[in-house]
Amino acid sequence: MSTPSHPTPVGPVDPAHGRWRPLGLDSVRLTEGYWADWQRLNAAAIIGHCDDWIERLGWSGNFDAAVRGDLPGARRGREFSDSEVYKLMEAMAWEVARSGDQELDQRLRSLTDRVAAAQEPDGYISTMFGRPGQGDRYSDLTWGHELYCIGHLIQAGVARGRTAGLDDRLVQVAVAAADQVCREFGAEARQGYCGHPEIEVALIELSRLTGDERYRDQARLFIRRRGSGLFEGTEIGRAYFQDDLPVRQATVLRGHAVRALYLQSAVVDQAVDDQDDDLLGLAASQMLATLARRTHLTGGMGSRHDGEAFGEDWELPADRAYCETCAGVASVMANHRLVLATGDPRFADAVERTLFNLVATSPAGDGHSFFYANPLRQVVTAPPSGADEVSPRASTGSRAPWFEVSCCPNNLARTFASLAAYLASADEGGIQIHQYAGAEIETVLPAGRVRLRMETGYPASGRVLLTVAETPDDPWTLTLRVPAWAGGTGGARLTTAEGTTPVEAGQVRVRRRFRPGETVALDLDLAPRWTWPDRRIDGLRGTVAVERGPLVMALESVDLGADAGRAVVRTDEPPLERGGRVLVPIRLAPDPVDGWPYGTKAPGGSAAPMAAGLGGPFDQGRPADGSDRLPGASSGTGPAESAPERLVPLIPYHDWAERGPSTMRVWLPTA
């Protein structure tokens, strides 16, 4: 292997070029607060939880069965279960680097040995294909997830390579697997690509790790081939696989959200490494269009249960928002890459929104259950999932310990373990802070070594205090993101040695000869605010949400003392904040009464008396008012006029469903 030409940050992404160079786990350490707490929980609970379930269900055991020759008979799990083992191994690799946990290191080495033992002499590895009684290698690119699994193996290998060195056995396993892929799918070889993108982003990173161009070349081939119609004729349609169009002809993300976002990450990586500004411009504009028209308020992507897919533009219903947890993880991957590549803070805003309101929502506070889908409204209360129960993927309403398709918990584990790598970047001139959390940051600029301490109670409090612990004498630039929600009207202020000044949304740059001990403070106004949807979104018309700082708030039935679906909110004053609680004035609409739900009375008009009760099926009464309603219907508006109004607390959306079965809504109908 050749040596890469630039310093390698210890993190999941290491672009060869681009606007900014990421700072990795070697440069950034989360110390306290919201994200540090999640990292500790990840170490204490989530990683072990995933490991236990993966052993228990036999998914890691599949590799042992392969060695014993017991496949396919003894195989357990879905066709992509290998990938869960690999994602967990990636999480372990980052976590070992973060914490130095030697027991976890041993566990990772043990898993590596089991995986390595199942690798074929030519590098190919899969517990699902290639043996007598199984499908041939690469015989089902559409649904087999073979290259997808290998992609996750490679990402685990990259994580281990960056944290334990290139000689680690996991790196060697990943390299051998990647070599086999390059031989099989090279320019002159099989012209295929995987139904589920993932190998692309993995191969580019392996190239960055090892300096071997072949992997980047192979990724470029996979990306270029996509859209040629390999998945023509599948009932689900080509767009599901992002195979409807070549990447360079697309204007917006579409199809299966996780697939689209993994692919997008790889496209950004390719554009950056190739210094292909046209492709980067395209990738950025595809993402901006997706943020503008196909993204939920939480940052959640994928509106459809059907195909786990993006919907059409403005198809963003609250109740059926799929917003898969893995799509949140993948969106963070793609948007973070775009921040580094373009320097555009809008992508960092998207990362923040998605981390706080989607990634943070999935796991329960104890780290032992998870949401797979993250809708913005829960219509019916769901029974709690059994602690021992494997759930279908799309259940909503209560977090489940595990799923038949259990991609999300492991995806969270690897994200939490590597979260420090998403906070900051550097360039020749200074350091950029993209996300706010208690942390220590240290890197060497051309001017010299810089150490920063970031202290903040964010998102509970809006002050971010940066202390320059070590600095060269020469000037350098500290760049801070000012979130869009805080900018423009005095919602953000910067305090430096020179005083306090309002700052606008976007980025604020402080270029100075800093002195050790000097502080820079960013104050963000966290007063809760009404947030209105674009009028083109059918599913949200006539509703409003509340946000507080980066947090999307939610109304839960537990706080309302009634079904959250009955809430109607008054918005003539801003939402209140009292004693740390966000309160909004709410009245209850009347309880549902059955009747034909479409009529000649405008909502808000007074209710007409109904001629007859619902009665039995033999009741032939009719309303006497000419309204087109079934007997027994109340108009649903009349009695509400006199319903008492009261102040009801909202909670951060990411905390919902922690207090037992409930109904919930983010978007509240307005009076």
Added chain:
Amino acid sequence: MSTPSHPTPVGPVDPAHGRWRPLGLDSVRLTEGYWADWQRLNAAAIIGHCDDWIERLGWSGNFDAAVRGDLPGARRGREFSDSEVYKLMEAMAWEVARSGDQELDQRLRSLTDRVAAAQEPDGYISTMFGRPGQGDRYSDLTWGHELYCIGHLIQAGVARGRTAGLDDRLVQVAVAAADQVCREFGAEARQGYCGHPEIEVALIELSRLTGDERYRDQARLFIRRRGSGLFEGTEIGRAYFQDDLPVRQATVLRGHAVRALYLQSAVVDQAVDDQDDDLLGLAASQMLATLARRTHLTGGMGSRHDGEAFGEDWELPADRAYCETCAGVASVMANHRLVLATGDPRFADAVERTLFNLVATSPAGDGHSFFYANPLRQVVTAPPSGADEVSPRASTGSRAPWFEVSCCPNNLARTFASLAAYLASADEGGIQIHQYAGAEIETVLPAGRVRLRMETGYPASGRVLLTVAETPDDPWTLTLRVPAWAGGTGGARLTTAEGTTPVEAGQVRVRRRFRPGETVALDLDLAPRWTWPDRRIDGLRGTVAVERGPLVMALESVDLGADAGRAVVRTDEPPLERGGRVLVPIRLAPDPVDGWPYGTKAPGGSAAPMAAGLGGPFDQGRPADGSDRLPGASSGTGPAESAPERLVPLIPYHDWAERGPSTMRVWLPTA
């Protein structure tokens, strides 16, 4: 076989008891107008179209292959393709009875011979199961559709039995198949039931046709077993199969809509034949709850693409409304049975709504292409389907000639051919008219023979003129349904020999000693009206629809000269009608411009100027107004304030997509 104890109407349903006795094709003949035209098109185009495709794709050929011993290798189509052949045969049976078409009779006999040749000696019949290389008989009740297919065979047999006599070969094939089912699944035998209900409604009707109680007993067993958890553990969940609850514990329809509605039809049949008023009351109240909370304005049922299923209460989005054509057919089946059983005109209203706005929407005007799903909004224009192309089932936006799952065209064919049976009923005291169409009706009451002529341009015109062509001297009662939309405020008037009087929604009864030539006229006010959704429907809040008589109207981009998604309607005056066209005042909202779609400006507030254009991805500009929008966003409301308003024609929803690719919406955002 024993002889049934009461006269058998020539129609799909013949209840043993119940409020009213249906009049069949032998008593009612459609003569002119909207539904007669569809019947003619069915005869001239649709039935032949289905027959051609079924032959061409080898679905009827599967039976020949079975005889040749070429199965499973030569088998074509999905696991339920046998049922398409049977539904087509049912359509042919009704059509032969309606028209006397001898060529079609020969074609049906030929198909019957081919099917019969594939029947096993013990009566079992399936091209999918039971041979070497195929699954064992009834080895996959969850997904195999085996009993479902046999159910459709039995319905075809019943149609033939009622139109050509019990000695017809198709009846014998059906009886032999039913006998095998009864042996296999009887009280002491296998305790299973089919994943897709259908056999139940078929067996009860076969019992009614033949007088053999065994079939009704078997249906009762199937219905009673349902909900015992046979389909536990399927990823899609038990509710999909209506297996989550016993029928008597359910309060509303749920799961796969077609399955739920076929089952509901059987439950009504069982309740009626058993004179089980508790069960009938339950079935009626389940349907009323479904009409009140889970039915689209068009009568369409099934809100979800995912599982082709009912959604939760009030989950009725326009754009993603699935509203499968077959669910419309099944809803007509179930609601018609409830009309007969209970006499409640609300169910006849539902039949009318569904026929005019769902069943009539699916087929193109030439009878050669069909909608599978019938959403109430088309967001993007779809390319026309190729005339030779088999489409995935859920495509929307353009009708397709055929589908991979092609249940809908054949279901329409059998419904159109038997449509006369849904118009009227009789009891000891008189005749009830439920649906309005040009028709001749003839039956024998205890008082003597009655012949009626119904003349109407409905739904284009609102006058229904009934002429008593023949009548006994004794008095009898003519009962007319007054649609809910017309009742109460002078919207409906009845003219008899005694003068004209306003009538209320529900039913109006005219009891007289009629004289030959005497007329009764019902005048329904068809002035177009605004229809407002219940406030609990998230997806429709802030919108209004237009209805004209029984027709739901739609705005199509072809008439707007712009994307229908941009329309905003003003509702302070009623919709206009000019020269037979319905017109509404519409302005165009501004064209979409990309920006973060959630912000601090309430919709309707004035737009703030944006600081920067969208530019390239390296643009880091921010809006200067503190709104939470991406640069380049317009508020989507500001310029609209001054947009000119104009009168735009609406078309009946059932006519949309007949003029090339378009966008469409039924529910129009209000100003």
